[in-house]
Amino acid sequence: xxxxxxxxxxxxxxxxxxxxxxxxxxxxxxxxxxxxxxxxxxxxxxxxxxxxxxxxxxxxxxxxxxxxxxxxxxxxxxxxxxxxxxxxxxxxxxxxxxxxxxxxxxxxxxxxxxxxxxxxxxxxxxxxxxxxxxxxxxxxxxxxxxxxxxxxxxxxxxxxxxxxxxxxxxxxxxxxxxxxxxxxxxxxxxxxxxxxxxxxxxxxxxxxxxxxxxxxxxxxxxxxxxxxxxxxxxxxxxxxxxxxxxxxxxxxxxxxxxxxxxxxxxxxxxxxxxxxxxxxxxxxxxxxxxxxxxxxxxxxxxxxxxxxxxxxxxxxxxxxxxxxxxxxxxxxxxxxxxxxxxxxxxxxxxxxxxxxxxxxxxxxxxxxxxxxxxxxxxxxxxxxxxxxxxxxxxxxxxxxxxxxxxxxxxxxxxxxxxxxxxxxxxxxxxxxxxxxxxxxxxxxxxxx
Amino acid sequence: xxxxxxxxxxxxxxxxxxxxxxxxxxxxxxxxxxxxxxxxxxxxxxxxxxxxxxxxxxxxxxxxxxxxxxxxxxxxxxxxxxxxxxxxxxxxxxxxxxxxxxxxxxxxxxxxxxxxxxxxxxxxxxxxxxxxxxxxxxxxxxxxxxxxxxxxxxxxxxxxxxxxxxxxxxxxxxxxxxxxxxxxxxxxxxxxxxxxxxxxxxxxxxxxxxxxxxxxxxxxxxxxxxxxxxx
Ligand SMILES: Nc1ncnc2c1ncn2[C@@H]1O[C@H](COP(=O)(O)OP(=O)(O)OP(=O)(O)O)[C@@H](O)[C@H]1O
Ligand SMILES: [Mg+2]
Numbered sequence: 001x002x003x004x005x006x007x008x009x010x011x012x013x014x015x016x017x018x019x020x021x022x023x024x025x026x027x028x029x030x031x032x033x034x035x036x037x038x039x040x041x042x043x044x045x046x047x048x049x050x051x052x053x054x055x056x057x058x059x060x061x062x063x064x065x066x067x068x069x070x071x072x073x074x075x076x077x078x079x080x081x082x083x084x085x086x087x088x089x090x091x092x093x094x095x096x097x098x099x100x101x102x103x104x105x106x107x108x109x110x111x112x113x114x115x116x117x118x119x120x121x122x123x124x125x126x127x128x129x130x131x132x133x134x135x136x137x138x139x140x141x142x143x144x145x146x147x148x149x150x151x152x153x154x155x156x157x158x159x160x161x162x163x164x165x166x167x168x169x170x171x172x173x174x175x176x177x178x179x180x181x182x183x184x185x186x187x188x189x190x191x192x193x194x195x196x197x198x199x200x201x202x203x204x205x206x207x208x209x210x211x212x213x214x215x216x217x218x219x220x221x222x223x224x225x226x227x228x229x230x231x232x233x234x235x236x237x238x239x240x241x242x243x244x245x246x247x248x249x250x251x252x253x254x255x256x257x258x259x260x261x262x263x264x265x266x267x268x269x270x271x272x273x274x275x276x277x278x279x280x281x282x283x284x285x286x287x288x289x290x291x292x293x294x295x296x297x298x299x300x301x302x303x304x305x306x307x308x309x310x311x312x313x314x315x316x317x318x319x320x321x322x323x324x325x326x327x328x329x330x331x332x333x334x335x336x337x338x339x340x341x342x343x344x345x346x347x348x349x350x351x352x353x354x355x356x357x358x359x360x361x362x363x364x365x366x367x368x369x370x371x372x373x374x375x376x377x378x379x380x381x382x383x384x385x386x387x388x389x390x391x392x393x394x395x396x397x398x399x400x401x402x403x404x405x406x407x408x409x410x411x412x413x414x415x416x417x418x419x420x421x422x423x424x425x426x427x428x429x430x431x432x433x434x435x436x437x438x439x440x441x442x443x444x445x446x447x448x
Numbered sequence: 449x450x451x452x453x454x455x456x457x458x459x460x461x462x463x464x465x466x467x468x469x470x471x472x473x474x475x476x477x478x479x480x481x482x483x484x485x486x487x488x489x490x491x492x493x494x495x496x497x498x499x500x501x502x503x504x505x506x507x508x509x510x511x512x513x514x515x516x517x518x519x520x521x522x523x524x525x526x527x528x529x530x531x532x533x534x535x536x537x538x539x540x541x542x543x544x545x546x547x548x549x550x551x552x553x554x555x556x557x558x559x560x561x562x563x564x565x566x567x568x569x570x571x572x573x574x575x576x577x578x579x580x581x582x583x584x585x586x587x588x589x590x591x592x593x594x595x596x597x598x599x600x601x602x603x604x605x606x607x608x609x610x611x612x613x614x615x616x617x618x619x620x621x622x623x624x625x626x627x628x629x630x631x632x633x634x635x636x637x638x639x640x641x642x643x644x645x646x647x648x649x650x651x652x653x654x655x656x657x658x659x660x661x662x663x664x665x666x667x668x669x670x671x672x673x674x675x676x677x678x679x
Contacts, residue, residue: 001569002561005554006547013549338545341506343534343562343616345527442507445541445624446497 023317028368040406051134054251082131085247087123123231149210164209168220337444357429459512474675487663490672538613603634
């Protein structure tokens, strides 16, 4: 009993212990705040990637792929809710305004989100695409829900006699383009000829029929939407022959996205079993997570790295607790002696100092967890306030293409951090505690 | 010898420093009867503290035996010695040895926590808290219970230490120069207190002192000379 009593008394009466508490608090706080933000960021991108990629996709479809046939096969799986064709192509987009002849900026200038004409052109069937991805929501204004397009029913419908292109809202702003303005979309493709292959370019004139905005600015900056039929026609001109319902990617929405992996395996088998199924080299059915593995893995890796770096703070905190406990034991020789005289056993003295160390670590961990959670939750407001009052951007959300500072408090992680902090406290207190228990009371009680 | 509480029989204590061996106690025979007050005199370095520690089971004799209530105890397991020490023996030291972070009241209470687990203590804490207050009242510090040792005078600190020694209701008090650090007036008061509680409670008191006059107040005076007890 006395060990709890004394350990807690020492904790609150000895300023040196507060140093240990503070060190543990800082370590736990940092581990919780930074990792929570990373996790929130991961969730944020994950959510976006899933909504832009769709739950699963069939990619690298060959030139003779026919959507209707593949759709029919895919729909045999009970988990497939919706299927949409896509043609994903590379290209350039520039407004056909006064500066129609403007050359693209050098590659180095095309930073994240900065205007660059290089884009992925996504040819989609709006009616089908809205069922598999977030496109339907992206074309709507967040504020009033109105559709940011000339034709709200089908934003990709022709405007006059020109085809429509949907640009990212930020891109429209950066390019100074307005709705209804004409833009040039250039695509290229490899054509076989006698000397090998050559790259054919093809310009198409489009109308900026509307703007879309996803939750991820980088996606908006590097993608444009056009009607799939228009793009197909543009790519088909020349010698290239493709079926009328050709597409090179098929987006699939699942009833139960959590079952994506098993569904993808089933779909792969289904496609393999069909005689006239497309068998292009490298044809692949994959989940949204597989499709975006590199991007997600990159952030996950950064998060792991951060954990490792921040763990160093914990180690420093552990050293602080160690030296605190070590000093306490040295300073408390007489008290150990008198405790022994009063009837304390060796194990009791040991656990007294162990309890002391654990108490320091526990209070530090509790404070760290509390402050960490509060900081994570309040960081966005704090960031906004700092920006407004001092014009300091602590967490430049735009750099990360986010609207607010993300966070996700994972109870498992919080538990792990607190647990490790307390375990470390016990571990480093064990050595001084052992020393204390070996102390000969007769020495410190002698009158000199 | 039926009423012997604490006894040393042929106790020797040697310390070895490097290759040298110093024999501090060379065969001490000593008995402390129940309720008896004994003064232990001896020059500095004679081994008075050493004997007190051996008798109080804080230290083990090199040879010989220590008996408590007729039972040999020096060879008990360390935990059993701790239990016995807690329950039956109270210590008072020259330098008080109070825990500086605790109030007088908590220092006294601490003495009652040693052998109790958290729950046992919670069950009995009311009674023990009342006892701690009563004891502080008895030693004349009823008004100073919430003071830390640093806020108390030497005499007051020693009174707290005496109250602490009494909380577990021991059968003997071993006091190592309890007034060695006090002026003569305060020393006399503290000794009055020690003799007083010893008489009230029938406690045996072994009082280590340098002061012949104080020693005379005890029932019996023994001297430690050359590692042996001489009367
Ligand atoms: N741990 C130890 N190692 C070596 N020698 C020791 C140890 N403890 C005590 N001694 C020696 O034993 C002798 C007796 O010491 P003790 O403290 O018992 O004397 P004392 O009679 O209490 O003296 P004082 O009146 O000064 O308190 C001293 O010479 C001391 O140096
Ligand atoms: Mg001494």
